[in-house]
Amino acid sequence: MTEAVLSEVEGLTVSQVGHMGRLVLDRPRKLNALDAGLARGISAVLDVWRDDDSVQVVLIESSSPRAFCAGGDLRAIREALLADGPERAFALMDRAYDTMRQLAAYPKPVVSFLDGITMGGGVGLGCHVPWRVVTERSVLAMPETGIGLVPDAGGSWLLSRTQGLAGLRLALTGGRMDAGQAVAMGLADIHAPSETLDSLRDALAHTLPAQVFASMQEQGAAGLALPPVLEQCYAAASVAEVIERLQSCPLPEARQDLEDMGRASPFSLEAAWHGWHRARALETLEAVFEVERELVQHVLERPDIAEGIRARLVDRDNAPLWQPARLEDIPAHALHDLRAL
Template sequence: MTEPTAAERVIVRTEGALGRLTLNRPEAINALDLGMITQITAALEAWVDDTDVQIVMIDGAGERGMCAGGDVRELHAQIVSGRSAETIEFFRAEYAMNAMIAEYPKPIVAIADGITMGGGIGLAGHAAIRIVTERSKLAMPETRIGFTPDVGGTWLLGRAPGRFGEYFGLTGGTMSGADAVYLGFADHFVPSDRLGALREALAYRADPTGPAEIVLLFDETPDPSELPASREWIDDAFSEDTVAEIVARLQAQGTTDAAAIADLLEGLAPTGLAVTLDAVREARALPDLRAALESEYRRVMWFVTQHPDLVEGIRAQLVDKDRNPRWDPATIAELGPDAGADARAYVPQRPLF
């Protein structure tokens, strides 16, 4: 076993046949910065040809979660200070890492225990074997800061049953472990008190059994997701063509649940909602994850360089914390007929791949 350095933000080591990557920034729920992405990428590159490493595991340090997402406070600082080159470098490196995880020649096991959101979905959601627990809280919450889901999140959302992709993309709602399995964001439910034994089995298994078969020995059936019971009204509303029509349909349904979601959407950034709706639907028709990442990259770079809502959303939620964002436009009713068009058509200064 190789020993890590305690101060490293990603602990990289091997245990038996297992190459382990542990995000080690628990005070920030392991939020990703460029240095962490670089470390993960370098380790994965090194292990491709390392015959001693047969399986890779990605998890997070601490009790709160695997990864709360990207470091958006740093993103805010870069944009407002004109350091756009750093922002571009971050997203290009992150998306390249997401694609590498999805295409990796050896099995990657991701443990999305606790909070796993935004950039954390980019780490966990594209692994070969995706594990959740009773503590898991998964989400793509980007619309809460006037932004749009990325890191391949639209690829996963676009393949969820029915219109749950639009629902979770627009609302930024949180999935339980059982929800994540139902929606296709995870494969297995393993109780958190069995994770240590699972790691040991993957690292030191004595037979050639594949990692998926080993995980099945620890997999349990969670309490069923409650989402199927809501699918009818969610599909009915979120199949509408525009954000305004979705909200109107929710209001017309006349139920407490639908009204609450309509109220939620009316408080979020109208532009972010329109761009997200467009992105999820585009991703549904795309051929692979790389195409979805390129689609997201166009939209993300548009927000970074062309539209004020991302900076304003981070300011209101995380910097000044006044919870009073001034969106542009301010209301859903003010959105144009194809409000996602400019972001969809944007051509970034530097290509993603």
């Protein structure tokens, strides 16, 4: 029955082994980019399995060790944006958000194998579930400011739950986490060697995750402490002040942060700053998703996202022409509208 529901969904393989329902993302050439069709397919099978007593646990993973999911299908979003406008582009993104929220609230245990690249929408797909496994091949990030977008997919919830300001730093710079850092930051639970994934999968087919991972779960402090001087740079009142403090910071990490933010859309930096602080003050993932949805709709009205995707993924010249090109040139009314969201 389940296979029939998804028999025509491109890029998704569905099976049941023992009491485990298995969802395998299978778009390796696109690094499992999540589009509306794939999101809709995942939702359909989750609906079936929710009421199927023979399925006790769900596993979501990739067919390729290169990537779990590199994010949303940004090319498709740009095409929709240019052809049909912001509302259509947002509808595609919002369909994926619905699937992420469904996974986060799913009544049965869900396990994600975050093996390989896990960024943006991939974080939203795999990091809101109860059991998240990373390997030595895992690379996690929310790199949205570099394409003119804003941390979304519930990413600002995850990055705002950590101790200190390391999450704010990652939201602004799009910095990457390895497996150990992802566990420390609270985006993953289990750091396992990639060669053990087959045995873990076999165990999940007949044993519940709490038992499978009982001796493996790493109880991190949900925080990756920054050096005090770097932490102080991010304890600022604005993005502009963060940059000013980084310019005076002697640490090499500060130089790298300035380079990363220098490549980002200035308006996206402001939106990421606002989104992170809003998320920090909210108490539920659902509430954060609503804030992110408003921010995404807002930035889709601006030219930076189409330009960012062009520069990073279409023409690959890595030379986006942001509008405006500098933080100080963002009109006061634009900042007022952003902060009113």
